[in-house]
Amino acid sequence: MQRFVGKVAFVTGAASGIGLATMTRLGREGAKIFAADINAGQLAEEVAKLSEEGVDIHSRALDVTDEADCRAAVEQCVTQFGKLDVLCNIAGMVLTSSHDGEHPLGVCALPGRYAALAGSGREYCQYFIRGGFAGAAL
Numbered sequence: 001m002q003r004f005v006g007k008v009a010f011v012t013g014a015a016s017g018i019g020l021a022t023m024t025r026l027g028r029e030g031a032k033i034f035a036a037d038i039n040a041g042q043l044a045e046e047v048a049k050l051s052e053e054g055v056d057i058h059s060r061a062l063d064v065t066d067e068a069d070c071r072a073a074v075e076q077c078v079t080q081f082g083k084l085d086v087l088c089n090i091a092g093m094v095l096t097s098s099h100d101g102e103h104p105l106g107v108c109a110l111p112g113r114y115a116a117l118a119g120s121g122r123e124y125c126q127y128f129i130r131g132g133f134a135g136a137a138l
């Protein structure tokens with residue numbers, strides 16, 4: 001099936017596990033992929049494999065706990081592909097409340113919750129608004 005032809009997907013945590021499986025499936029179904037992970041070496045290896053299959057894919061190192069870096073990554077994706085249709089927030093930062101405020105607990109896959117990809121999330125919503133709310137967030 002080629003259900004994502006013409007779509008651009010941004011995938012965090014793309015170097016392994018759920019993120020890798022997600023970008024692989026989307027890419028094989030026709031999506032253009034912008035892949036990001038803190039592990040640049042492993043990400044490059046996986047991206048090379050998908051590229052050899054013919055997937056249109058670009059990648060960059062990204063620490064999703066760095067808001068400015070997240071914003072820059074989304075800008076880079078949109079510059080590269082002209083738009084952003086699907087945000088796969090596989091690596092996200094979970095915050096929890098405590099007596100003295102909120103604390104990041106670590107990176108995990110709880111899509112769309114809390115501060116996951118916080119900076120780019122805001123940017124991403126702007127792209128959706130410009131595009132008529134045609135996208136999806138995971």
Ligand SMILES: NC(=O)c1ccc[n+]([C@@H]2O[C@H](COP(=O)([O-])OP(=O)(O)OC[C@H]3O[C@@H](n4cnc5c(N)ncnc54)[C@H](O)[C@@H]3O)[C@@H](O)[C@H]2O)c1
Pocket residue numbers: 012013014015016017018019036037038039062063064065090091107108109110
């Ligand atoms: N596998 C499951 O069934 C399952 C279920 C619920 C939750 N989770 C959580 O989802 C997350 C992803 O699961 P997985 O099995 O794919 O794990 P994984 O360890 O295989 O993949 C996580 C990816 O995120 C990247 N990463 C780590 N910190 C990062 C950061 N700050 N910025 C950008 N990328 C970062 C890692 O380099 C890695 O490639 C894990 O944290 C896990 O605890 C997994």
